[in-house]
Amino acid sequence: MTGSRSDLRVVPAALAAWATAAALTRAPVPVSLVVAVVAVAVLAWGWRRPSLAFPAAVLVVVAATCGWRVAAVESSPVTQLAERGATVRAEVHVREDGRVFAGAGRAGTVVPVTVRVVESRGRTWRVRVRATAFVEGSERFVTGTRLTVRAGLQPSDDSDEAAVLRVHDWLPVGAGPWWWRWSEVVRDGVRDGVDHRDDQAAALVPALVAGDESGLSDRTREEFATTGLTHLLAVSGANLTIVLGIVLLGLRAVGASRRVVLVAGVLTVVAFVVVARPEPSVQRAAVMGSVALAGLLVGSRGAGLRALAWSVVALVVLDPWLATRPGFVLSVSATAGIIAPTPVLTRRLHWLPLPVATAVAVPIAAHLACLPVATSLSGEISMVAVFANIVVAPAVAPATVAGLAAGLVDLVAPALAPVPGTVAWAAASVIVRVARLGASAPGAAITWPWPWWTLIPVTPMVGWGVWWLLRRPALAVGMTLGLLVAIVRTPTPGWPPRDVVVVACDVGQGDGFVVPTAPGEAIVIDVGQEPGPIHRCLTELEIDRIALLLFTHGDADHVDGWRGAVRGREVAVLADGPSGGPSVPAARRIRLLAGQHVKVGDVGLEVLWPRADTGRVTPEARNDASVVVRATVRGHRILFTGDLGEEAQRGLGRLNADLSADVLKVAHHGSADRWEGLLERVGPSVALVGVGADNPHGHPTSAVLDDLARQRVAVWRTDTSGTIAVLDRDGRLVVSAR
Structure with a gap:
């Protein structure tokens, strides 16, 4: 009963913190101040009531963080220079690896940076504000690198950033700390382990291991999006769960103590974040992957939900701007779907072997949990996502683990790296093939003609229908086969027309x-x-x-x-x-x-x-x-x-x-x-x-x-x-x- 009550206290607090952060990141500073004052008053009045005091304390911290960061951006000289459209010289530190973009008739690289020094018209300011830099051409920028740039400043639409930098010229002036240089060596090792295979499967391995999708073609990205496999192209909680699970299970197999297992787990998470870069998706993966693994190990749905709620609180307190990031919403939704409905669906599939029932239940639960958010981003509902995720699931772990092994082997014996690299490539080939076949199906996705929020009441009804259907094996199998036929050969009477x-x-x-x-x-x-x-x-x-x-x-x-x-x-x-x-x-x-x-x-x-x-x-x-x-x-x-x-x-x-x-x-x-x-x-x-x-x-x-x-x-x-x-x-x- 105590654990249940704890769940009920933490979950509402997490939802309140999430909603407050989403609102305040787009609000003026006085609004954050008002929310903080009200939350303090509630905390003072109800401090003896944990169900009231805890959410109020969380809201105080979230409101204070939002107000402080927005105020810092608004008062920054970089923001003021951007409002005037000034051209400046600046020293910036690369916050995340640069990403190449291509649009209508243009190509360039977008680089999240932290501005440390800015100079304009003979004046110099030492600052510490976030910005986004756009550089002409396809350039490689590694996290931690220090650059001097000459750039035109423009106001940013993001309240957490002081400016957008249109870079005219740039010069590297220093590499990042040793841990970033070390992580780049490992990432290069992963790429080297599969570079004897020149195809999209080889390009997928670095994406699975470290979120490095630079070698993937636009066609492959679209195919993964259509088949609901995009989560494999960015570092997700599943990646960490696989790596962490291998490490912890290996240590348990050799009889390691609980303390050793705990220390190894923490070090694995830290190393994972460094290798994959501390981007928002990786931060979410570090928390969500650990939460998912903890939930599976504990075997308690309540414990998993409580851990998820605590992670949401921690993340929005540390970075309130995550609250409106689509990746954060998808991560939380998918993790909640895996922790909560999956056990129910697995029991409903008792007529299947337990491993098969779990393999079917997990993608169904995650897909339903993410459906409204995913549709709001694409305007489409993937009809093949569940099938594709079930088929590729056995290949994801071998591709990830073997790819990481190739990167580590490359550090000490480069000639042997292609051995695990070939295993990773073979597993990744299965994933690429499934994405290609799934995306080519005429009924791979359907357009949702109504606003995305209409799926919020629809999704539970669909979930209930699935729950009802899974209790009837013959009907479930028949409906599944019928859906597959419709996807592969969409019924279009009278279409295409003649003449x-x-x-x-x-x-x-x-x-x-x-x-x-x-x-x-x-x-x-x-x-x-x-x-x-x-x-x-x-x-x-x-x-x-x-x-x-x-x-x-x-x-x-x-x-x-x-x-x-x-x-x-x-x-x-x-x-x-x-x-x-x-x-x-x-x-x-x-x-x-x-x-x-x-x-x-x-x-x-x-x-x-x-x-x-x-x-x-x-x-x-x-x-x-x-x-x-x-x-x-x-x-x-x-x-x-x-x-x-x-x-x-x-x-x-x-x-x-x-x-x-x-x-x-x-x-x-x-x-x-x-x-x-x-x-x-x-x-x-x-x-x-x-x-x-x-x-x-x-x-x-x-x-x-x-x-x-x-x-x-x-x-x-x-x-x-x-x-x-x-x-x-x-x-x-x-x-x-x-």
Whole structure:
């Protein structure tokens, strides 16, 4: 009874601390002061009541920490210099390893840093504030390294950071302490242990062991995201649990004392954090992995929940900004799911052998616990996550342990490191293969059409349904097999349709259009912002080869989903305009300007805009530099207008005497920035609008819809109709949507 009451006291305190930290990190300093004063008053009034005093004491500490750190940032000279947009010279210490990013037409490295010295206009300040630095190009920055930089400062959106540094030039002036240098040697050893294998399985091993995902391709990252295996690419509690479990079980097997086991466990956690870097994900892993292991060893669900609650309190007190980090929320949710529902589900699966029942129950519980948060991040629900995690589970521990062994062996006998490295590679190959197969399934993920929070009441109902179903073996097996069939071969009656002229894919707030050119082949014009929707659309249309991939302009909502378009597909020709676009693997690349003609199979493309003399395009001018093409398909004309605004549309009209088309892709998702004369010049019978539901821009605007209504044009929108296909029926255009 005492333990139960302790659980009830600690859990509410942890939830209160978590909610308070999440609110105060975005609030002004006076709000933190008010919360602290109120909490002190409650503590003074109810100090004899532990159920009241303990949460109040925790809130005092959280509020004081938030207020102090926000005040320190707001009063920092770095913050004031950033508000003026000053260019400074500074000394910074790398707080976390730099991460390479790639976007529309750009590449660079983002580096979390601590600013220690800043100099501007002859004045020098010694400070200690956090910031984020952006460096052009793909550079390697290791935790602990000291740099001198010349950078332009900009205000940061994060209340815990003083500025964003746009680095113009930089120079290393010193390495970090010996423990960071030692950890880099171990990380290099892990990489060296598998470098005799040049594939994505070899690149996965450093990610499993130390969170080093630098060698992973964008395609692999997307496949892991789709199959719910992303947690393997970052250091998670599971990694530490595996390593710590091997160490402790080995010591127990040789009869080590409890004290030796405890010291070894602490040293293992410390070494793990140093090797994997003290990033937020690693800090969470160190706590959550230890908690999960403690819960399993103790065998008490209550003890595990109490330990989890204590860890939440400790983490949000030490760093309140973790409270709003998606990784923290996912870590806590997954750990709670593993500790609480897993034993219940395991008992429900009594008709399976215990190891199998546990292997099935753990991913089901974790997936359900994380479902609302994961959906809020991706907008999708992975249908293969549970299956994928069950299949890869036996391979994760061998890949992690053998990979770490390769790194340690490399320290003393480099020639022998490939032996455990090969074992790690073989296990990692299984994981990569499962992710690839799972992501290629047509029903791998489904889009959740409602706000993510609607899953909060839905998830418990789903959990109850699973609990009810697992008691009936025949029905559970039958439903599982049926779900697998639906994932592998998603039922799509009447889809893909026959005689397609053009398809507007539902890619959310963005554009993604498909013009079939031959069986299994198509022209793809823009790809949306996320890879999942365009991949599903092309899969459902049975497109396995892209004859021409055209980016009308370089904005994210038109190009950033390219990895989904090329997933498992060959791209023959990549085309873009003056604003450029991402570098996509293709046989050849061309630049399109007005006056050009392109023939793909029986489909002809006329390039109508931008002008042939268009030079370099700034990011602000991308919309008006959109490539405008008119496709002729089965005798029907389709005009794709990108994101042209009013002035560019007028220019298009002046440059081209004939703009007529049967189908019009409405410019800029239906923005009010339009030339009313364009619609009259085109004279379409069908208008397609690529637009996301409840988008913040108000697209399509009522003004555009009124224009189309006056011209008696049939309007089809992806936000209300989903994916839309315009078909040819005996020379007449008809529309089918799903």
